[in-house]
Structure formats: structure tokens, C-alpha cells
Amino acid sequence: MYLVVKGMSFIDANKPETAKEARSHKRYFYEEHTCPTNYFQDTLVVISDTERCADDDPHGVFGYVTDIPIKGHEQILGMNGSSESGHGDDILALFGVKPRHTAVKEKT
Numbered sequence: 115m116y117l118v119v120k121g122m123s124f125i126d127a128n129k130p131e132t133a134k135e136a137r138s139h140k141r142y143f144y145e146e147h148t149c150p151t152n153y154f155q156d157t158l159v160v161i162s163d164t165e166r167c168a169d170d171d172p173h174g175v176f177g178y179v180t181d182i183p184i185k186g187h188e189q190i191l192g193m194n195g196s197s198e199s200g201h202g203d204d205i206l207a208l209f210g211v212k213p214r215h216t217a218v219k220e221k222t
Contacts, residue, residue: 144178
């Protein structure tokens with residue numbers, strides 16, 4: 115399962131980061147720092163039921179994949195005021211993710 119979230123980017127012109135540092139900081143923010151309830155507007159709590167315990171603050175349940183600028187991708191992401199967005203495969207392709215399934219064509 116993939117979540118595509120509208121996030122934020124902070125760039126300090128006085129302290130530029132390498133691409134590796136930027137990815138590390140984003141990975142930390144999305145995987146460890148941010149609570150999963152922040153991704154779901156009306157969610158009160160996310161509970162991860164593990165063998166150890168029922169964790170009601172399960173940071174790290176999502177893994178950071180990558181980020182893209184929104185500009186130029188508004189339509190496929192469904193942000194252009196239209197009720198139609200791109201298909202899941204098209205959206206994953208924006209992020210460089212190859213779908214795991216194989217499309218099956220109907221026989222005619």
C-alpha cells in the first residue's frame with residue numbers, strides 16, 4: 115500500500131544539503147518523526163497490533179519512497195479541481211515505483 119501525501123520541504127540557502135543528506139532527513143521525518151494519524155484527516159488513532167503490544171503511537175509503520183514537486187503533476191494527483199485523478203499505475207510511475215502486479219488483458 116502506498117500513501118501519497120502532500121508534504122513540506124524546507125531548504126536553508128545558507129546551509130545547503132547534499133542529496134544524500136536531504137533524503138536521510140526526509141526519510142526520518144516521514145518514517146519516524148511524523149505520527150501516522152497526521153496522514154488521515156479524520157483518524158483519531160492508528161493502532162499497530164504486534165506480538166509485543168498494541169501500539170497506539172506506531173511511528174515507523176510507513177516507509178519513505180521519494181518525493182516530487184507538485185507543480186506539473188496536479189491533474190494526475192487529482193489536485194486540479196477535477197474529480198478524476200490518474201490511475202494507480204500512473205501515480206506510482208511518477209514516483210519511480212514499478213507496480214508489482216501484471217496487467218491482464220481480456221480476451222476478445
